[in-house]
Structure formats: C-alpha cells, structure tokens
Amino acid sequence: MRTSIATVCLSGTLEEKMHAAAAAGFDGIEVFEQDLVVSPSSPERIRDLAAELGLGLDLYQPFRDAEGVGPELVPAVLRRAAAKFRLMNRLGTDTVLVCSNVATATVDDDAVAARQLRALGDLAGEHGVRLAYEALAWGRYVDDFEHAQRIVELADHPSVGTCLDSFHILSRGWDPAPIERIPAEKIFFVQLADAPLLSMDVLSWSRHHRVFPGEGDFDMVGFMTRLVRSGYDGPVSLEIFNDAFRQADVRRTAVDGLRSLRWLEDQTLRALAGQPVRDRLELQALPAVAEPAGYDFVEIRTARLGETTRLLHQLGFALGGHHQSKEHVQVWVQGPVRVVVVDAVREAVPGASPTEIAALGFTVEDPEAAVDRATRLRARPVERTQGPGEQVLRGVHAPDGTEIFFCRASPDGVPPWLGEFGADDVLDPAALVTGVDHVNMAQPWQHYDEAVLFYTSVLALEAQPAQDVPGPSGLVRSQVMRSADGAVRMPLNVAPAAAEQGSFVGAAYPEHVALACSDVVAAARRARRRGLAPLPVPQNYYEDLVARFDLDEAFVASLQELDLLYDRDTGGEFLHFYTGTLGTVFFEVVERRGGYAGFGAPNAPVRLAAQYRRSHEPGARQRSPRGAASPQ
Incomplete structure (x- = not known):
C-alpha cells in the first residue's frame, strides 16, 4: 500500500x-x-x-x-x-x-x-x-x-x-x-x-x-x-x-x-481474508502474534535502593539473587511475580527518576514474531547486552520510553533468565501474592493517543472505554488496555497539566504495579508487621462506605484498621490498599472476590487526594521527573 x-x-x-x-x-x-x-x-x-x-x-x-x-x-x-x-x-x-x-x-x-x-x-x-x-x-x-x-x-x-x-x-x-x-x-x-x-x-x-x-x-x-x-x-x-x-x-x-x-x-x-476481492492496493500483512499470556517481570530502576527493597520486603517479596554479570541488578520474587531492581546510582542512567518503572516483560507465544511485528510498526529496538550463556531478551521502547520485552513462556512457570540470578527454584504455591493484577502507566498528554495505538498494534491489547477521575490536580483521564482474557491489564493515565507542572513536588505523575493477592487482609497485616505505613484513608471515606453499600460496621472497622479500600459490582467485591510513592512508583495490593472486573475506580479520588497531601507534607523529598522518551 x-x-x-x-x-x-x-x-x-x-x-x-x-x-x-x-x-x-x-x-x-x-x-x-x-x-x-x-x-x-x-x-x-x-x-x-x-x-x-x-x-x-x-x-x-x-x-x-x-x-x-x-x-x-x-x-x-x-x-x-x-x-x-x-x-x-x-x-x-x-x-x-x-x-x-x-x-x-x-x-x-x-x-x-x-x-x-x-x-x-x-x-x-x-x-x-x-x-x-x-x-x-x-x-x-x-x-x-x-x-x-x-x-x-x-x-x-x-x-x-x-x-x-x-x-x-x-x-x-x-x-x-x-x-x-x-x-x-x-x-x-x-x-x-x-x-x-x-x-x-x-x-x-x-x-x-x-x-x-x-x-x-x-x-x-x-x-x-x-x-x-x-x-x-x-x-x-x-x-x-x-x-x-x-x-x-x-x-x-x-x-x-x-x-x-x-x-x-x-x-x-x-x-478481507477469504473474500473474493481484487486487492489493487497490494496490502501487506504484519507477522501475526497472539496477545500476551501475562506479565513475565516488572523492572524498577531506582536511585533509592534501600527504600525500594525495604518496600518489597514489606510486601512479602524475598531477594532471589544478584545478576551474575550485572552486580547492580537484583531480582525479588513472591510466588509467580518477579520484580527486577536496577540500582540507578551504579548504572549511572542520566535523567532517570529516583524510582521508576523502567521495563515490563510480557509472556508471549513467539517472541521473535512479536519483535518482528513491533519493528515493522516502527518501534525502536532496545539495545541490551548479554554475557556468555545468558538469555537474549528482545524488546522495544514504548512511546513513553518504557522498555517492553517479549519473553517465551516456560512449561514450569520459571523463566530461563531467572537462573542468571541463581534463583531457578523460587515458586511458592503458598505465597499471598499470586500475580500481577495490572500495571498502571502514566502518559504525557501529548502522546496519549500514540500510546493507545502502540499497545493495540504491538501487543494486540484492546482499548476499553475511557473515564475521567477527579483529583486535587485536576481530572485524570484513564483508559484500560487489556487482553481478551484479562491476563494483562494496563490502565493508561493522562496526568492533568497541574501534575506535570509540579503539583507532586516536582514529580512526574505517579504510576504503579498492582499485585493480585489471595488474602489482602493477611497481606496488609504482614506488611504492617514489617514496618509498612500504607497510604492513609480518611474516616470520612469509611462513613461514606457504610452509606453506599450498607456494609456491616464490624467489617468496615476491620477495613479502617488496615487502611483498606472497598468496592463492589454485580460480579463481586474488590479490596485493596496502596503504599506510599517512591519517585514515580507505588504499589497496590488487590484481592478480587467473585467476578469483580473493575479497578476500584470510585476509590481513585481517595488515593489521589492522599498522595497529594503526602507529597505536600513539610520535608517531602524533591523528585525528578521521568526522563523524556527518545523519538522512535
């Protein structure tokens, strides 16, 4: 054509x-x-x-x-x-x-x-x-x-x-x-x-x-x-x-x-496949790829290594090991979830945020075809070196600069690259965290549409209807990209202009990793025992919760004790809590009960307001904005 x-x-x-x-x-x-x-x-x-x-x-x-x-x-x-x-x-x-x-x-x-x-x-x-x-x-x-x-x-x-x-x-x-x-x-x-x-x-x-x-x-x-x-x-x-x-x-x-x-x-x-049409435009097909089967890993780059690994420990992760050839890279594991942590101080990445989501690995059927398709769609390949005997991970840059990797599924659920950390046998069927529920990515307003097309065309994700969430800095536009089976969910948020201008004390608008959990109450109690101070939820929220859902007051009191938030739809219930923000990253731990399909959207304004207050507390640490993405 x-x-x-x-x-x-x-x-x-x-x-x-x-x-x-x-x-x-x-x-x-x-x-x-x-x-x-x-x-x-x-x-x-x-x-x-x-x-x-x-x-x-x-x-x-x-x-x-x-x-x-x-x-x-x-x-x-x-x-x-x-x-x-x-x-x-x-x-x-x-x-x-x-x-x-x-x-x-x-x-x-x-x-x-x-x-x-x-x-x-x-x-x-x-x-x-x-x-x-x-x-x-x-x-x-x-x-x-x-x-x-x-x-x-x-x-x-x-x-x-x-x-x-x-x-x-x-x-x-x-x-x-x-x-x-x-x-x-x-x-x-x-x-x-x-x-x-x-x-x-x-x-x-x-x-x-x-x-x-x-x-x-x-x-x-x-x-x-x-x-x-x-x-x-x-x-x-x-x-x-x-x-x-x-x-x-x-x-x-x-x-x-x-x-x-x-x-x-x-x-x-x-x-037009199978139709008797004379194609004078000479249309060309892209390599066919299936939607990703799930998240293989999340990579966080941080200049605050101690705070980041402490937070992972509080959420129940264990150190899986240090990379055999990159001593500034380590992996933290819990159940099937793998968080790669890169020490940005030792890596010396110019312009990087103190803590940011640097890369996402997706499990796909055919990584070579996925990369071929992505490059034909003009995505810029990631240049990453591998030592002798190390797995070759191929990926491309998303519009916001995040590195997107295509990883082959392993029959036993343990990716081959994990052996490079000396952590080839770390699956724990009793782990409270059972997977990555979703990853929420913040997008610059001027490149939001570009990001939607990128994830649609490159990863075969489907865009869901967008919605606006009010916050102290203005409306946040959110649109969920997801696979048909829901194994991959990726809300894309457009930060309000005020956020980009520094309403988060100089930070780029925060994004987060949501961890699926089998028992969020137990996960919250464990995190508190390990020293986590979750994002605080005001008393007014819980009073409103009783009015909206006619919940048992004892149940609401247990939620309030742990700063848990609650939502319900026709399919089921949703309980979750948030951590504080490091750089531009925070974590959410969620438990879906029944067939709940949403993301707790009614609770997003509570989270936004709490983050805004915390970022404006006296002594709040200045945070550098996320580095600008290079043209693809």
Whole structure:
C-alpha cells in the first residue's frame, strides 16, 4: 500500500516535515499550501528535496470556493486556479484537492456546480493536473461524498474525480458502502483520519480532534474494506488536524502516523481474508502474534535502593539473587511475580527518576514474531547486552520510553533468565501474592493517543472505554488496555497539566504495579508487621462506605484498621490498599472476590487526594521527573 501524509499533520518547517516523513518510511506527502507559502524554498527546491528523500509529492491542497458560485465570480476562480496549476507544474505534483464550497457558494444547483468543475477541468487538463473534488462535512450545499460523486459524474471530465476523506464521511454517520460502487478510476485520492466520538460541531471536531487510525472510535477497518472493494490503487494518505500533533516532536509524530497505516493495512487484510476481492492496493500483512499470556517481570530502576527493597520486603517479596554479570541488578520474587531492581546510582542512567518503572516483560507465544511485528510498526529496538550463556531478551521502547520485552513462556512457570540470578527454584504455591493484577502507566498528554495505538498494534491489547477521575490536580483521564482474557491489564493515565507542572513536588505523575493477592487482609497485616505505613484513608471515606453499600460496621472497622479500600459490582467485591510513592512508583495490593472486573475506580479520588497531601507534607523529598522518551 502506498502511504502518504499531509504536511499539516506535523510540526516544524516544510523541510523538517519532509525529512521526518521520509525517515518514518512514508512513500509520499501532501503539500499543504500554507507550508509552501511560508517556506523560503522555491517550488523547484521542494521538488528536488522530495526526489532526494525518495518522497512523492502526491497532492497539493487545498483549492477552495471553486463551485456553486454566481457567474460574476467564475473568472476569478479560473484565474486563481491557473496560478495554482502553474505552481503545481513547478512543484512537480499533478493532483489538487478541491474542497466543496463553504463560503462563496450561492447557487444550489448540481448542474451549475458540474459545469463549473468541468471548466476547471479543461484548464487543469492544459497543465496536466487532476482535480480531486471532496465533500467537506460542513459544505454549504455539498457535504456528502455521494452528492460530490454525482456532481463529478455530471461534470464528465477526465481531469475531474473525487477525493474520499474518512473523517468527512464517518463524522456525519454516512454509510461508506457506496464507495464500492464508485468507479475506481474516478477516485483520485483518499485521505484517512480517525477521531474520538464527541458531541460538538463538526467543524471544531475536525479542526482540533482528529487522530491517526486506530487512536479514535471510527470504524476505519470497515472504511478501508469498502475502499479495497472499489478497486482503488492510489495513495492512502493521513490528513490529521490535531493541536497536540502540531506541538509534538515531528519525528515521533511521523512514526506514529506510519505505524497507524501499517496497523490499518494489516487489519484490513485480515478482515478481507477469504473474500473474493481484487486487492489493487497490494496490502501487506504484519507477522501475526497472539496477545500476551501475562506479565513475565516488572523492572524498577531506582536511585533509592534501600527504600525500594525495604518496600518489597514489606510486601512479602524475598531477594532471589544478584545478576551474575550485572552486580547492580537484583531480582525479588513472591510466588509467580518477579520484580527486577536496577540500582540507578551504579548504572549511572542520566535523567532517570529516583524510582521508576523502567521495563515490563510480557509472556508471549513467539517472541521473535512479536519483535518482528513491533519493528515493522516502527518501534525502536532496545539495545541490551548479554554475557556468555545468558538469555537474549528482545524488546522495544514504548512511546513513553518504557522498555517492553517479549519473553517465551516456560512449561514450569520459571523463566530461563531467572537462573542468571541463581534463583531457578523460587515458586511458592503458598505465597499471598499470586500475580500481577495490572500495571498502571502514566502518559504525557501529548502522546496519549500514540500510546493507545502502540499497545493495540504491538501487543494486540484492546482499548476499553475511557473515564475521567477527579483529583486535587485536576481530572485524570484513564483508559484500560487489556487482553481478551484479562491476563494483562494496563490502565493508561493522562496526568492533568497541574501534575506535570509540579503539583507532586516536582514529580512526574505517579504510576504503579498492582499485585493480585489471595488474602489482602493477611497481606496488609504482614506488611504492617514489617514496618509498612500504607497510604492513609480518611474516616470520612469509611462513613461514606457504610452509606453506599450498607456494609456491616464490624467489617468496615476491620477495613479502617488496615487502611483498606472497598468496592463492589454485580460480579463481586474488590479490596485493596496502596503504599506510599517512591519517585514515580507505588504499589497496590488487590484481592478480587467473585467476578469483580473493575479497578476500584470510585476509590481513585481517595488515593489521589492522599498522595497529594503526602507529597505536600513539610520535608517531602524533591523528585525528578521521568526522563523524556527518545523519538522512535
């Protein structure tokens, strides 16, 4: 599939956008008029640069207010068009996007619109240019792609075709099925954009909230299957208007965009499997991978080794050993849970937080295929050295910089790499901690959508509906990524802006590891005996608990004694407690009773408020923000 991206999607100068698109792996670009107008480079220089970078100049856009005008405006339209066509000849691009009129149209007559497009087509033909007519969702008289196609048919000109834009079609709820009936040779260009479902005017929605395919709520795969059935064989391009994208690093946004197209290409091919379709787009599949079967390990990097290992001891973990060739690395174990601890002081990691989640290992069926898929999706491989005889762990960087490793399952549940710590026989069936329930990862607001797509496309996790949780620093947006069987749950939280600006005493917004437990009361008592001071829960919470659930007061008193929190749904009950925060990490210990499926969301505001208070106590330790992720 030929991939393209509109320069309006990216931050920076036109030249910077072109370099980023080429480096990401795009085949071509759409040149947005404003990017060229403000560039000091001549059209000829941009044409030459594109050739140097191996980029096609697939489209010039937009040409506005072209059809449906009164006769007095037609000469001005043709004059403007002639100037643009000459410019396109210098630039070396042969297709221009013509938007349905939103400003100067005064004649609601398809025959008039078609006649005016035909006149433009005559002029375009003289310059070797094609017109791709697009129905804007807010067009004055033409806002429907089928209506635009009828006008194209009436124009009946070889230089006049249609442009299909998924946002303009799906945002209005139009059925994309009629795309299949459009003659392929009359589809001159295709633009893709996804978006979250929002209740707002479509113009504002379009200008500020588009996202890459797979990062929103539109049925992009359904749109693409219709396109394939039409027989279209041209570029598939991204046109994204998004405030965050235009402020983000141009290189990582370009990579995110290419990843979205490769993922969509793969998903479309799988949706069409077994159907008698002539695929003129030549879709390519990614290596097939199954969703992860669970967490293999969690790695914590810390400059406060003593406090971190003390906390693990309080939670019931035992030291499994030190790594045979990396003395600054140790592993702590409890039941099937393995926490690798890296001494950041001895490792000398620049810019690292005093304590942070540095890596996650996932148990997968085929690690080689998983890594192959991830790298084809433009994830940056992790460079990690192994000594003689040591296991090769392969992984990639997530958008926030976390290292994601793909680990092969072991028949006895003990991973081979554990032997490098001298801890090859540490499973304890009587351990209170029975697994990793979930890992909650904090994401920078400007890269949140990128993270959702990453975990969807690379790890085959499914995004659950997002929700907002109120806290002292503002609303926290949370969206759970999970495997179908729930073996892997990963809530992604977007920190409120106030948190990023230091409301946690200079800390990046905290994230945590939730440990599944068979008896949270026993785990809490053991932790207290070992000196743990859990995150305090106020009396008001327990009084409210009685009112909400009509619980036995003796039961509530036992919860209060141990600072345990409680929730209940139709499936069962949820009991949990939190530790304090070290750097940007804290732990949660949870017990699910029955079929409880949530994460204790009603209790999150209690936790957020308690963390806020503790971080503002006199003498609270200053904490460095998590190191910025490198572009992928």
